[in-house]
Amino acid sequence: MDRNAPKFDATTAISAEFGIFGIPMTEEESLVTLIPVPWEVTTSYGHGASEGPRIVRNASEQIDLFDFETGKAYENGFFMREFPQQLKAMNDSFKEKAQKLILMRTNQSTDTTAMEQLAEEVNVACQKMTDWVYNQCKSVLNNKKLLGLVGGDHSTPLGAIKAIAEEHNNDFGVLHIDAHADLRKAYQGFTQSHASIMYNVMTAEKRPKKLVQIGIRDFCEEEFDFIQSRKDIKTFFDIELKRRLLSGEAWVDVCKDILNELPQKVYISFDIDGLDPAFCPNTGTPVPGGLSIDQVFFLFNEISQSGRQIVGFDLNEVSTGGEAEAEWDGNVGARVLYKLCGWLVKTNQR
Numbered sequence: 001m002d003r004n005a006p007k008f009d010a011t012t013a014i015s016a017e018f019g020i021f022g023i024p025m026t027e028e029e030s031l032v033t034l035i036p037v038p039w040e041v042t043t044s045y046g047h048g049a050s051e052g053p054r055i056v057r058n059a060s061e062q063i064d065l066f067d068f069e070t071g072k073a074y075e076n077g078f079f080m081r082e083f084p085q086q087l088k089a090m091n092d093s094f095k096e097k098a099q100k101l102i103l104m105r106t107n108q109s110t111d112t113t114a115m116e117q118l119a120e121e122v123n124v125a126c127q128k129m130t131d132w133v134y135n136q137c138k139s140v141l142n143n144k145k146l147l148g149l150v151g152g153d154h155s156t157p158l159g160a161i162k163a164i165a166e167e168h169n170n171d172f173g174v175l176h177i178d179a180h181a182d183l184r185k186a187y188q189g190f191t192q193s194h195a196s197i198m199y200n201v202m203t204a205e206k207r208p209k210k211l212v213q214i215g216i217r218d219f220c221e222e223e224f225d226f227i228q229s230r231k232d233i234k235t236f237f238d239i240e241l242k243r244r245l246l247s248g249e250a251w252v253d254v255c256k257d258i259l260n261e262l263p264q265k266v267y268i269s270f271d272i273d274g275l276d277p278a279f280c281p282n283t284g285t286p287v288p289g290g291l292s293i294d295q296v297f298f299l300f301n302e303i304s305q306s307g308r309q310i311v312g313f314d315l316n317e318v319s320t321g322g323e324a325e326a327e328w329d330g331n332v333g334a335r336v337l338y339k340l341c342g343w344l345v346k347t348n349q350r
């Protein structure tokens with residue numbers, strides 16, 4: 001590999017290239033296939049999550065491939081598929097419709113027919129995105145490759161988790177890192193909202209046998225009640241984690257409790273806003289508090305040390321905040337993605 005080649009060119013159009021991290025391997029040669037999903041139709045506050053795959057990929061070229069924890073896992077190949085221009089175009093047009101509906105609701109419009117029509121159109125578009133993701137993920141798994149998804153907002157992995165559920169016959173758990181519980185039945189009239197992803201996952205016919213949430217610090221009463229009503233959902237609220245840490249408990253012991261809730265096979269759904277917003281200032285719905293990058297990387301290592309298998313992951317809500325670029329967010333996102341790819345390989349090779 002030519003390590004002297006230019007490492008970082010933010011102006012490079014992602015559509016012109018494939019791959020990621022500057023790894024010169026094809027999809028066929030690579031063990032990991034990443035699906036970029038530039039989608040943010042239902043985002044409610046900050047914008048730019050559909051740029052996540054682009055800024056993560058651009059920043060990925062700066063990362064040194066050798067890693068202290070995962071060594072030369074990259075030699076197995078991490079490949080990102082072509083940027084789906086059609087999906088991005090669909091995102092842009094339906095995001096406008098969704099924004100129009102949100103505005104009508106805010107203004108307490110009485111035109112219920114128009115609002116129902118808009119909601120229906122947006123929900124159909126979101127289902128199309130989910131079907132597209134599902135088909136992409138099925139092809140990755142049928143190719144006997146390891147799967148990662150790069151969103152996009154947090155509505156994007158529904159099709160991925162469905163594909164994983166089929167592949168593993170529901171015998172896996174989801175580790176959900178997020179500031180938000182994402183257990184709303186619907187949000188702002190949208191059934192496939194970023195705020196509903198885990199509700200949709202946990203009420204699907206094909207679903208994980210366990211959902212373990214960490215970093216959660218923004219949720220409504222309905223979500224809190226839903227958590228209490230389900231034996232297959234365990235939430236480590238951020239305030240609980242912080243109480244333990246601030247009282248002198250070690251993170252390694254907290255991680256043991258998190259691991260105890262997880263089955264042997266683990267899918268990681270990582271909303272970047274689960275981290276302290278210092279690591280993702282441009283994410284769409286930032287909340288103070290949260291996890292440090294060290295705590296998350298330590299937890300990944302513990303998952304691997306425990307002998308568990310990571311069966312796939314998504315990374316979402318890395319965003320530009322509506323600006324042209326967001327290099328820091330892209331940089332952090334790329335480093336998180338790199339660790340996820342490395343552990344995905346390592347925990348599947350033993």
Ligand SMILES: [Mn+2]
Binds near residue numbers: 154178182194271
């Ligand atoms: Mn989320």
